[in-house]
Amino acid sequence: MPRSRSWALEKAAWSTRPHLFRRPIASATAPWRPAAVLDEWVQKEARPISLRQLTFFGRTLTENRLLSSANYVRMELPTRLAHRLRDMQTLPFVVVTNPHMSHVYDLYYKAFETLRRIREIKSVEDNEQYCKVVSETLQEHLTVIPRLAMGVLECQDLMRPEEMDKFMNTLLRSRISRRVIAEQHLALTETFNSPWHFPNAKSQVGANSEFVGEVFLRCNAREVVEACWNQASTLAKEAYGWSCILPDITIEGHLDATFPYILSHLQYVIGELLRNSIQAVVEGRSALNDSPPPIEVLICEAPQHVIIRISDQGGGIPNEVMPELWSFSKGPRSQTHLRNLSQVPKMAATMQELKPPNCSSDNSSTSNRDKKRSYDGSLGSLTSRPPNLRLGMGLPMSRVYAEYWAGLLEMHSLEGYGVDAFLQISKLGNKNEQLSTRASMDAV
Amino acid sequence: MPAMPARPAILDPCLIRIVCPLKQRSRRLLATATHQLPRNQPWSHPPASTSIDNDQVARLASRPLHPLTLADLVQHGRPPLSASTLFTSANFTLSLLPIRLAHRIQALRNLPFIVVSNPHISRIYNNYVHSLSTLLPYQERQINTLEDEIQFTEVMADLVQTHADTIPILARGFLECRKYISPGDVTRFLDEHLRARIGTRLIAEQHIALHLSSQPHCTHNDQHAQDGSSTSIGVIDTALRPAEIIRQCESFVSEICELKYGVRPTVIINGQPDTRLAHVPTHLEYILTELLKNAFRATVESGKERDPIEVTIAAAPDPSPSPPESIHLDPSRADPTTSNTPPGVTIRIRDHGGGISPENLDDIWAYSFTTFGDEELLDLGNGNADALNAISGAGGDSSSLAGLGYGLPLGRAYAEHFGGSIMVQSLWGWGTDVYLKLRGLGKI
Numbered sequence: 001m002p003r004s005r006s007w008a009l010e011k012a013a014w015s016t017r018p019h020l021f022r023r024p025i026a027s028a029t030a031p032w033r034p035a036a037v038l039d040e041w042v043q044k045e046a047r048p049i050s051l052r053q054l055t056f057f058g059r060t061l062t063e064n065r066l067l068s069s070a071n072y073v074r075m076e077l078p079t080r081l082a083h084r085l086r087d088m089q090t091l092p093f094v095v096v097t098n099p100h101m102s103h104v105y106d107l108y109y110k111a112f113e114t115l116r117r118i119r120e121i122k123s124v125e126d127n128e129q130y131c132k133v134v135s136e137t138l139q140e141h142l143t144v145i146p147r148l149a150m151g152v153l154e155c156q157d158l159m160r161p162e163e164m165d166k167f168m169n170t171l172l173r174s175r176i177s178r179r180v181i182a183e184q185h186l187a188l189t190e191t192f193n194s195p196w197h198f199p200n201a202k203s204q205v206g207a208n209s210e211f212v213g214e215v216f217l218r219c220n221a222r223e224v225v226e227a228c229w230n231q232a233s234t235l236a237k238e239a240y241g242w243s244c245i246l247p248d249i250t251i252e253g254h255l256d257a258t259f260p261y262i263l264s265h266l267q268y269v270i271g272e273l274l275r276n277s278i279q280a281v282v283e284g285r286s287a288l289n290d291s292p293p294p295i296e297v298l299i300c301e302a303p304q305h306v307i308i309r310i311s312d313q314g315g316g317i318p319n320e321v322m323p324e325l326w327s328f329s330k331g332p333r334s335q336t337h338l339r340n341l342s343q344v345p346k347m348a349a350t351m352q353e354l355k356p357p358n359c360s361s362d363n364s365s366t367s368n369r370d371k372k373r374s375y376d377g378s379l380g381s382l383t384s385r386p387p388n389l390r391l392g393m394g395l396p397m398s399r400v401y402a403e404y405w406a407g408l409l410e411m412h413s414l415e416g417y418g419v420d421a422f423l424q425i426s427k428l429g430n431k432n433e434q435l436s437t438r439a440s441m442d443a444v
Numbered sequence: 445m446p447a448m449p450a451r452p453a454i455l456d457p458c459l460i461r462i463v464c465p466l467k468q469r470s471r472r473l474l475a476t477a478t479h480q481l482p483r484n485q486p487w488s489h490p491p492a493s494t495s496i497d498n499d500q501v502a503r504l505a506s507r508p509l510h511p512l513t514l515a516d517l518v519q520h521g522r523p524p525l526s527a528s529t530l531f532t533s534a535n536f537t538l539s540l541l542p543i544r545l546a547h548r549i550q551a552l553r554n555l556p557f558i559v560v561s562n563p564h565i566s567r568i569y570n571n572y573v574h575s576l577s578t579l580l581p582y583q584e585r586q587i588n589t590l591e592d593e594i595q596f597t598e599v600m601a602d603l604v605q606t607h608a609d610t611i612p613i614l615a616r617g618f619l620e621c622r623k624y625i626s627p628g629d630v631t632r633f634l635d636e637h638l639r640a641r642i643g644t645r646l647i648a649e650q651h652i653a654l655h656l657s658s659q660p661h662c663t664h665n666d667q668h669a670q671d672g673s674s675t676s677i678g679v680i681d682t683a684l685r686p687a688e689i690i691r692q693c694e695s696f697v698s699e700i701c702e703l704k705y706g707v708r709p710t711v712i713i714n715g716q717p718d719t720r721l722a723h724v725p726t727h728l729e730y731i732l733t734e735l736l737k738n739a740f741r742a743t744v745e746s747g748k749e750r751d752p753i754e755v756t757i758a759a760a761p762d763p764s765p766s767p768p769e770s771i772h773l774d775p776s777r778a779d780p781t782t783s784n785t786p787p788g789v790t791i792r793i794r795d796h797g798g799g800i801s802p803e804n805l806d807d808i809w810a811y812s813f814t815t816f817g818d819e820e821l822l823d824l825g826n827g828n829a830d831a832l833n834a835i836s837g838a839g840g841d842s843s844s845l846a847g848l849g850y851g852l853p854l855g856r857a858y859a860e861h862f863g864g865s866i867m868v869q870s871l872w873g874w875g876t877d878v879y880l881k882l883r884g885l886g887k888i
Binding site: 253254298300301302303304305307309316318319410412413414415416417418420422 | 761873
């Protein structure tokens with residue numbers, strides 16, 4: 001198809017939305033790439049991993065193990081990317097040519113092309129080179145989430161919301177999975193290279209013993225909630241003014257509940273829920289001067305799960321909104337969200353300067369963690385965005401993160417009173433990542 | 445095995461006195477319509493004592509069901525109704541009921557032969573056939589004389605009386621048939637059947653109530669009490685206060701609890717206890733009784749009787765301000781109340797009773813048998829009074845905390861009948877949160 005004709009078509013399609021048609025469509029139609037290579041990778045099955053496998057694998061690091069991990073990642077990344085590329089290719093043409101979606105598609109394709117060509121990793125030097133490539137890719141892909149979200153909102157009328165949500169959920173789940181295995185490998189490499197590491201030692205000593213790569217072995221629910229609360233409160237004060245009266249927080253239940261988890265995931269989800277609650281309470285009671293009712297957190301530990309319940313009295317969510325709560329594309333305020341999202345890529349670009357979120361109370365490990373955190377800026381920048389920058393996707397995103405390790409996130413609203421949020425986490429770490437498998441992709 | 449009492453052949457005498465001065469005619473009418481099953485009916489194809497043309501049933505069942513709304517029930521105006529409005533109510537009722545009964549007959553006929561051959565199921569089937577046969581004479585005519593209307597109301601009263609014990613009888617029948625029909629099929633059938641039954645009874649009971657409070661049939665004393673001070677429209681209370689119903693149900697359930705366990709947990713009501721809505725008091729009583737029974741049982745059996753059960757009442761804020769002048773019903777308008785979505789009320793019941801285990805959680809909505817063991821079920825055969833009460837408890841009048849396991853699905857059927865819902869959130873290891881949402885009537 002001649003470029004000029006397709007370009008004109010695209011211009012026509014997007015001219016009905018003049019306010020969005022500001023950026024030039026440099027790659028309105030994607031360059032034609034032969035599909036054979038992609039087909040080959042699409043045929044491969046992803047091999048999902050469990051949290052327990054991640055931690056056990058990293059506990060005793062030998063050179064062999066490190067190289068083994070590198071080769072696992074080397075194969076998994078292009079495989080999982082290929083699956084999502086194929087998903088995107090089967091979306092309607094008009095959706096994928098949206099500038100934001102197209103940007104993400106190109107990023108993914110470029111990463112796929114780079115990563116699939118990497119040869120088997122046979123030495124520590126090979127691994128160093130590999131880690132460099134992976135790290136750069138992770139950096140480059142920081143803009144994916146805001147761009148995707150904007151693309152989805154702009155394409156609201158072009159696809160059925162259920163299908164769009166399914167696509168987004170699959171994509172984000174896969175994205176988390178790729179970043180988890182990539183970051184885990186990078187963290188293990190760093191551990192292997194660090195001055196405290198003794199290659200043949202049975203156990204890890206030093207400040208990193210509570211972490212195996214990205215996995216924090218001893219996430220204590222209460223401490224995480226308190227840390228997130230502090231951060232959320234600080235941000236709220238900055239947004240609403242330091243004289244604003246924030247609600248208190250009470251935490252009760254099984255306060256000792258502790259489990260292994262990827263700390264940044266937990267912080268993101270709990271952070272989102274607490275931010276929503278604080279916002280609802282503060283904004284719902286702006287006319288009142290008395291002290292607001294506290295936000296009540298309950299931690300419940302069972303043999304296989306830990307459930308964290310966050311209850312606020314912020315007025316609740318209207319019944320009409322409830323069915324759209326978990327959707328990326330619906331919602332009454334999507335235009336506002338769209339505008340706000342366009343400000344987020346700026347944050348991602350400067351995320352090196354952003355202070356990472358506070359981790360556990362263990363101070364000695366935070367300095368090491370800070371360095372490691374530098375390549376997971378996307379969650380960090382989202383977690384520390386000002387409260388008035390409402391993106392409308394905190395809940396659907398949180399649910400993707402919660403469900404990633406076979407957990408659950410549920411909300412119940414008492415309209416006129418408040419909201420109860422329930423986060424259920426699988427405690428044993430023996431549940432596999434919830435990926436969209438080949439079988440479910442093939443099913444029509 | 446104690447036989448179930450045969451359906452009485454005559455109505456409650458005082459009802460007759462009020463309803464109809466022409467006692468003789470009514471008795472004759474009823475006498476021809478009674479039927480009784482032989483006491484020790486063996487399992488075979490039982491003869492129906494009344495028969496209906498298959499064509500009639502098919503013709504009626506092919507007509508669509510009118511989805512009942514609260515607005516339908518109050519459309520005739522506040523009592524006392526004039527004679528002509530009463531006729532309108534009678535004719536409206538007449539337009540709905542035969543179709544509803546025909547649908548039920550058809551559904552019953554489609555159950556497996558061996559199931560409908562069971563004496564209990566067969567009895568219910570015959571009840572429906574009988575009831576439809578009493579309505580067929582009215583098919584071709586309208587009701588516009590007082591005498592006709594009185595007769596019609598007797599037919600309504602007969603209907604309500606005949607089908608009063610449907611649930612325990614069906615329950616027993618399905619229990620006996622459990623080898624011949626899957627639990628899934630039973631649940632599917634009962635879900636549809638019992639939901640339809642709620643509507644059918646409501647239509648009949650509403651007409652009876654309107655009849656009893658109408659101008660031609662009210663005694664002078666009663667009329668005095670009705671002048672403006674009553675908030676009832678038939679079986680609907682337009683100013684129902686859930687907090688009051690909760691206290692009533694609490695007292696009832698506490699009695700049983702104390703009888704069985706020796707302790708009675710307390711109930712705290714918070715939120716907005718003065719909330720009022722328009723709803724059917726008997727429905728709300730049933731739902732709340734069942735939910736409180738579950739909460740009390742869990743609380744006591746996990747040894748937490750000192751921890752109160754917390755009930756929070758929340759009313760959605762009114763979207764449009766209510767006009768200060770008194771509002772009157774206009775019978776000529778088709779639907780006076782749907783200018784905006786009726787406001788919702790959410791009632792949250794929280795207990796500290798340990799929660800529902802993940803294995804049981806999947807089954808709570810099935811019309812199945814409770815977590816009590818088979819010994820209790822065997823007791824049914826031995827005429828053990830306590831267990832027999834367990835069966836009759838499913839109908840709403842119980843002296844046992846553990847029923848047939850019908851409480852939750854039936855409660856949900858009642859809640860969903862007018863657009864509400866029940867959702868259960870279990871915190872296994874701590875307790876359970878139940879969210880009951882009700883939709884009121886809106887502006888009347």
